[in-house]
Amino acid sequence: MSLATVSTGDVIRQQVIYKCYAMADLWRSLVVIQLIAIIFSALGSGGMGTSDDMFSLDVTTFSTDTVFLFTVFWLIVTSALITSKSYRFEDFSYVTTRGISQASNGILLLLTVFTATVFTIMSSYVIFMTILVFDKGDFYPGLASVGTPGEVYLSFLAIFGYLLVAAGAGYFFGILIQISKLFIGIIPVILFGPLFVRSYLIYEFGYQFYALETSITLFMIKAIGTALVLYGAGSLILNKKEVREI
Amino acid sequence: MLNADSTKPIYIQIAEWLETEILHEKFKAHEKMFSQYQLADQFNINPATAAKGLTILADAGILYKKRGLGMFVTEEAADQIRHRRINETLRALVSDIVAEAEHLNVKEQDLIDMIQLEQSRRKGETS
Amino acid sequence: MTVIECRHLEKRYKNGAGVKDADFTIQENTITGIVGRNGTGKTTLLKTIAGYLKKTGGEVSVFGENPFNSLNVSANSMYLDEYTMFSNALTTKDILDHHGRFYPNWDAGLAQRLADYFSIPMKVGTDYLSKGQKNTFYGILGLAARCPLTIFDEPTTGMDASVRKDFYRALLKDYLAHPRTILISSHHLDEIDELIEDLLLIDGGRSVLHLPVEEVKEYAMSVSGPSLQVKQWSDNQEVIVHLEDKGGLSTVIVKNHFTAAEKAAARDLRFTPVSASDLCVYLTRRNKGGIDDVFSDSQHG
Numbered sequence: 001m002s003l004a005t006v007s008t009g010d011v012i013r014q015q016v017i018y019k020c021y022a023m024a025d026l027w028r029s030l031v032v033i034q035l036i037a038i039i040f041s042a043l044g045s046g047g048m049g050t051s052d053d054m055f056s057l058d059v060t061t062f063s064t065d066t067v068f069l070f071t072v073f074w075l076i077v078t079s080a081l082i083t084s085k086s087y088r089f090e091d092f093s094y095v096t097t098r099g100i101s102q103a104s105n106g107i108l109l110l111l112t113v114f115t116a117t118v119f120t121i122m123s124s125y126v127i128f129m130t131i132l133v134f135d136k137g138d139f140y141p142g143l144a145s146v147g148t149p150g151e152v153y154l155s156f157l158a159i160f161g162y163l164l165v166a167a168g169a170g171y172f173f174g175i176l177i178q179i180s181k182l183f184i185g186i187i188p189v190i191l192f193g194p195l196f197v198r199s200y201l202i203y204e205f206g207y208q209f210y211a212l213e214t215s216i217t218l219f220m221i222k223a224i225g226t227a228l229v230l231y232g233a234g235s236l237i238l239n240k241k242e243v244r245e246i
Numbered sequence: 247m248l249n250a251d252s253t254k255p256i257y258i259q260i261a262e263w264l265e266t267e268i269l270h271e272k273f274k275a276h277e278k279m280f281s282q283y284q285l286a287d288q289f290n291i292n293p294a295t296a297a298k299g300l301t302i303l304a305d306a307g308i309l310y311k312k313r314g315l316g317m318f319v320t321e322e323a324a325d326q327i328r329h330r331r332i333n334e335t336l337r338a339l340v341s342d343i344v345a346e347a348e349h350l351n352v353k354e355q356d357l358i359d360m361i362q363l364e365q366s367r368r369k370g371e372t373s
Numbered sequence: 374m375t376v377i378e379c380r381h382l383e384k385r386y387k388n389g390a391g392v393k394d395a396d397f398t399i400q401e402n403t404i405t406g407i408v409g410r411n412g413t414g415k416t417t418l419l420k421t422i423a424g425y426l427k428k429t430g431g432e433v434s435v436f437g438e439n440p441f442n443s444l445n446v447s448a449n450s451m452y453l454d455e456y457t458m459f460s461n462a463l464t465t466k467d468i469l470d471h472h473g474r475f476y477p478n479w480d481a482g483l484a485q486r487l488a489d490y491f492s493i494p495m496k497v498g499t500d501y502l503s504k505g506q507k508n509t510f511y512g513i514l515g516l517a518a519r520c521p522l523t524i525f526d527e528p529t530t531g532m533d534a535s536v537r538k539d540f541y542r543a544l545l546k547d548y549l550a551h552p553r554t555i556l557i558s559s560h561h562l563d564e565i566d567e568l569i570e571d572l573l574l575i576d577g578g579r580s581v582l583h584l585p586v587e588e589v590k591e592y593a594m595s596v597s598g599p600s601l602q603v604k605q606w607s608d609n610q611e612v613i614v615h616l617e618d619k620g621g622l623s624t625v626i627v628k629n630h631f632t633a634a635e636k637a638a639a640r641d642l643r644f645t646p647v648s649a650s651d652l653c654v655y656l657t658r659r660n661k662g663g664i665d666d667v668f669s670d671s672q673h674g
Contacts, residue, residue, distance in 0.1 A: 005445075086460075090460055092447075095476070244426075255587055286549055293570075295570070
């Protein structure tokens with residue numbers, strides 16, 4: 001029987017298609033998570049009120065912050081999940097190499113981040129319409145909520161950047177946990193430990209490095225760079241890892 | 247037709263079965279013999295085992311190979327098989343029968359009678 | 374053409390188990406049966422050949438290259454055992470379709486016909502199949518993919534007797550139509566000894582015997598008779614194992630390379646052939662004596 005010659009590019013394409021089918025459940029969970037977040041958001045995320053003898057004024061702020069935070073959380077969990085044994089081993093039930101598995105995971109994460117970003121942006125419209133339908137008060141749209149195309153573009157990039165970092169971090173954490181279960185304990189300690197000893201240095205750094213960046217171009221470079229470093233480091237580790245051991 | 251529990255190797259059983267087919271003129275001189283793949287399919291065995299059975303017959307001059315066409319029955323195949331079976335198989339069986347008759351004190355004439363009786367029984371069966 | 378070549382291949386786990394010294398060559402378009410006791414490294418060996426595991430010593434080459442991280446090996450080989458994994462988001466039908474995209478020789482018609490014949494449900498994930506159905510389904514994948522190298526690790530686990538027979542029959546028929554290299558590991562050599570061409574016996578992580586199965590069947594003879602005569606006769610023979618001494622009678626298993634004259638000299642001894650599966654048991658015996666000896670102490674002591 002003559003040997004089949006296959007190209008790396010074609011196998012990566014086939015793996016990405018396969019993973020999209022296999023991931024269907026995870027993507028469905030994104031919709032559920034965002035719907036829950038939208039309900040929270042539509043209830044209003046901040047309020048203040050004032051009144052005197054004549055008037056009573058209630059101000060309720062609506063934003064997609066909750067949707068965004070839920071999505072970040074979902075993305076970290078999801079990208080950690082695709083590094084788990086069962087997802088990794090499934091690749092090898094078809095044609096693959098470790099490199100091809102990593103590459104197709106990367107493309108899959110990129111697709112997921114893109115989809116999640118679009119959903120998050122769209123959720124602001126859903127919240128907006130919910131308020132229009134159910135709320136009797138006056139509505140004053142803020143910056144970048146239901147904004148001009150330019151504003152939507154800016155928020156798209158920003159959300160995309162943050163989600164990219166979240167996906168990279170989730171992927172890297174997931175792989176660390178694959179090396180040793182100890183990381184399940186170590187990672188939260190590193191991330192949240194400083195909170196308990198009131199040392200805010202790394203959060204300060206993160207805030208300044210990403211959030212206070214005023215140039216969108218520089219922000220995107222930082223976000224993409226961070227994601228690439230995390231993804232690359234994870235891939236280097238996985239490339240040496242055996243599958244179906246014992 | 248093959249007996250997996252027999253102490254005889256499968257490929258020898260194959261060779262013997264093919265010999266019997268030739269004796270019964272299922273295959274005449276210069277006719278094409280089953281291929282190893284046909285035999286493998288028919289007897290549910292590995293084709294290499296079937297090929298081994300064919301090789302035994304080729305080595306004995308019962309089959310000959312035509313390159314690219316397969317195995318064919320030789321001119322003298324049937325005679326040769328008959329000759330060998332008489333000289334080897336039948337003689338060994340007769341020797342066993344005589345030895346057993348000796349053990350049991352069966353007289354020579356009784357033994358011959360038994361053989362004749364069996365022969366006429368078989369004739370009755372086939373006619 | 375050589376498909377698999379192992380030269381003193383070693384794949385050790387931290388606890389010391391695994392493959393210690395596998396040394397053999399598998400030629401193209403042969404069916405090889407891999408046999409051995411439990412925990413002797415068969416699965417480790419097969420997974421190393423499939424490129425799942427990384428060798429720790431020696432050499433392994435499949436289609437001329439190291440299988441670990443080789444796309445060429447992955448595209449042209451398939452390893453299947455009962456733990457083969459598929460996403461439960463996919464139905465068995467989906468899995469068949471995805472295989473069609475990955476494997477160029479995939480025969481979708483054959484896969485569907487076999488699945489129908491074996492009554493495999495097509496609208497559920499593999500977790501909903503029984504153990505036997507699951508292994509049957511994996512067997513179908515292995516047959517329909519027609520990979521130049523297909524590795525079945527204990528393929529008939531959990532299958533009914535009739536399904537086993539049908540599966541091996543299907544394997545033989547498809548092999549006759551599309552010859553390729555197939556490895557089958559099994560605890561039940563009796564089930565596959567007519568299907569396979571070669572036999573590879575693994576014991577203690579080592580390849581101890583690799584011969585055409587028809588030669589294995591003639592490899593040894595069982596010789597029994599009065600103890601004294603058995604002992605005298607077998608002194609000049611290569612004894613594989615001394616089976617039993619009971620009531621003045623002994624049985625030994627000797628290598629079948631004595632002359633006709635030597636056999637004729639042993640008039641009072643009984644010679645019986647040793648089946649391939651019995652030979653494998655004898656060759657891989659670790660304990661002296663048999664199961665009876667476990668009980669003899671407690672009964673007499």
